Amino acid sequence: MSERLVVRKTYKLFVGGAFPRSESGRSYVVTSAKGDFLANAARASRKDARDAVAAARKAFPGWSGATAYNRGQILYRVAEMLEGRRAQFVAEVVQADGVAAKKAGELVDAAIDRLVWYAGWSDKIGAVLGSANPVAGPYFNLSSPEPTGVVAVLAPPMGPLLGLVSVIAPVIVTGNTCVVVASERAPLPSITLAEVLATSDLxxxxxxxxxxxxxxxxxxxxxxxxxxxxxxxxxxxxxxxTCEESAAENLKRVLRPPAGPVDWLVDPGTERMAAFLETKTVWHPIGT
Amino acid sequence: MVSTLTTPFAEVATSNASLRAFLHGLPGVDRVGADARAAMLATRSIKTTAKGQAIDLAIGMVDLTTLEGADTPGKVRAMCAKAVRPDPADPSVPSAAAVCVYPDLVATAVQAVEGSGVKVASVATAFPSGRSSLEVKVAETALAVAAGASEIDMVIDRGAFLAGDYLKVFEEIAAVKAACGRAGGAQRENGAGGAQGEQAAHLKVILETGELATYDNVRRASWLAMIAGGDFIKTSTGKVSPAATLPVTLIMLEAVRDFARRTGRKIGVKPAGGIRTTKDAIKYLVLVNETAGPDWLDPDLFRLGASSLLNDLLMQRQKMATGRYAGPDYFTLD
Structure with a gap:
């Protein structure tokens, strides 16, 4: 009996809910932690970035206008879908990070739990970061957090799944949309994650x-x-x-890189959500 | 009014039968060929300095349009200010060619663009459907011209055209053309269109190609409009989908090219509706250059009917100047 032909996956980009190749037609070789060939990944150009920003901008009114409850549900749905493909992600993390299967399993579980954790924050972050402010006048004064808009995210090089989920989830749970540049060294789990996102009502x-x-x-x-x-x-x-200098031109909010290596397994707190929120304050006269 | 024709086509328009014989005697359009040629020309890569020139040329060809039921004098004035000075922060940006409004807002627009060289175009003749009597259409045209419009965008009677009543369409165009000249006169001296240097308002004939069903009909309607005295042929009202497409514009450009060869008279072309990006606009410019020729790369002979296109042209212009992608937050909402 002849050996079955291997069906290899083509790794493409994820823009506007579709999976296009790079407009430049380029790709680059991705290797495992041990240096073995894994796949050719698309090598995005500035024009792909431009298209991705346009897609993110287009999605922003709908996503930021959705109820927090709805956004939480969708994030939870992403976690459900990720759970269903757990084995695939474990295999990819093993290849990308060179860790043992048991450790990889823990990292994938942590990524799923992280999504559930952030999903729960969707309708609670307002209560933590918003406030009723005492002011010296006859007004109700209320502050509430609002999403910043389109956020560019440079994913961490280490932690191909957990690190990636830990930077995407806090950005989108509050109503922002994002353009993520995946880890250069280990981009394959990000595209598999995109397949999960594409089937999660996001x-x-x-x-x-x-x-x-x-x-x-x-x-x-x-x-x-x-x-x-x-x-x-x-x-x-x-x-x-370089990026921070360019970002100054239109006063982008900038989240600086961490000083040292990050342990993504640690409880992240609300910092990453707070980094991409604006505060809207409303003065409301008391009485009629 | 048929007798006013001085073109070699005077005898063509003597009866519906002769018009029909002429229009149906035009060579048929190869649909696949036209689509393929338009698609091929659309792949031309226009970059760097050529792109910069194309952007400025396109800005100067824009007929900035607002044709909504909710148009207010304030909105029209804001649009006129934008047409005169598209980017207030950069005086090197050329003005748009014209503004295009409904007849009742012509006076507002004329006042707003006065002295700038930007022309005021008005739609007329029961726009967008064209379903009214000839008297009403002529009267509406005359009112728009009297209010100071230097260009009239009329719609043809598609019902009559599709029913084969070409003479009716012809006579309507000729009557509106006559009204463009008649009512102008004294008003035009201080009007914004004075730069045109002639008395009669320019007539743009809207074929509404989205309703003409076939490319053969587009060619016939183009010739009919040109013979009847139109100064411009325009694809669409923008109210019907599909609006302007590249193949349809290609056929119209071929028609004006052939008409100029036979009569020496150059007719303009105006695609309108659905042109939203700089890339689209540049595709049209390539099409013009390759079909009608470089003579038509002039706002007097080619216009782009659009509203949102201008912002995209400005953003691309800024991208070329600063090297960073521009964002819509920094341009006017309109």
Whole structure:
């Protein structure tokens, strides 16, 4: 009996809910932690980044206008879908990170739990970051958090699934939309995650994932006048400086990269959500 | 009014039968060929300095349009200000060619663009359906011209055209053309269109190609409008989908090219509706250059009917100037 032909997966980008190839037609070789060939991933260009920003902008009114309850449900749905493909993700994390299967299983579980954890925050973050402010006048004065807009996210190089989920979830749970530049070294789990997102009732364009060289794509996102914030978690120190300079042009919110290695298993707190929220304050006269 | 024709086509328009014989005697359009040629020309890559020139040319060809039931004088004035100075922060941006409004807002627009060289176009003749009597259409045209419009965008009677009553369509166009000249006169000296240097308002004939069903009909309607005296042929009202498409514009450009060869008279073309991005606009410019020729790369002979296109052109212009992608937050909402 002849051996069955291997059906290999084509890793493409995730933009506006679809899976296009890079408009540049380029790809690059992705290897495992041990150096074995894994696949060719799409190498996104600045024009792919531009298209992704347009998709994220288009998705923003619908996503930010959805109820917090609805956004929480959808994030929970992402966790459900991820659970159903647990084995696939464990295998990909083993290849990408070179960890043992047991450890990889823990990391995938943590990623699923992280999504559930953030899903729960969707309708509670307002109560934590909002407030009724005492003011010296006859007014009710109320502050409530609102999403910043389109957020560019440079995913961390380590933690191909848990790290990625830990930077995407806090951005979108509050109503932002995002353009994620995946880990350059280990981009394959991000595209598999995109397949999960595409089947989780998440509206197209809320999360857009680009694979390729961060140093090539990030400066275009940092300078883009229609991007409202940038998360530099995955940036090298030099890239972070360049990006922060470009980001100043339209006063983007910038989340600087962490000082040292991050343990993604630790409870993240509300910091990442708070980083991409604006505060709206309303003065309301008392009486009629 | 048929007798006013001085073109070699005077005898064509003597009866419906002769018009029909002429229009149906035009060569048929190869649909697959036209689609393929338009698609092929759309793949031309226009970059860097050529793109910069194309963007400025396109800005100068825009007929900035607002044709909504909710149009207010304030909205029209805001649009006129934008047409005169598309980017207030950058005086090197050229003005748009014209503004296009409903007849009742012509006076407001004329006042707003006065002295800028931007022309005021008005739709008329029971826009967008064209379903009214000839008297009403002529009267509406005359009122718009009297209010100061230097260009009239009329719609043809598609019902009559599709029913084969070409003479009726012809006579309507000729009558509206006559009204464009008659009512102008004294009003035009201080009007915004004074730069045109002639008395009669320019007539743009809207074929509404989305309702004409076939490319053969587009060719026939183009010729009919040109013979009847139209100064421009325009694809669509923007109220019907599909509006302007590249193949339809290609056929119309071929028609004006062939008409100019036979009569020496150059007729303009205006695609309108659905042109929203710089990329689209540049595709049209390539089509013009390759079909009618570089003579038509001029706002007097080619216009783009659009509203949201202008912002995209400005954003692309800024991207070329600053090297970073521009965002709509920094341009006017309109």
């Amino acid at each position: 509206p197209g364009g809320v999360v857009n994932i680009l694979t390729g060289h961060q140093a090539e794509i990030a400066p275009w996102l940092a300078g883009h006048m229609d991007v409202n914030a940038i998360d530099l978690t995955g940036a090298t120190p030099e890239l972070a400086v």
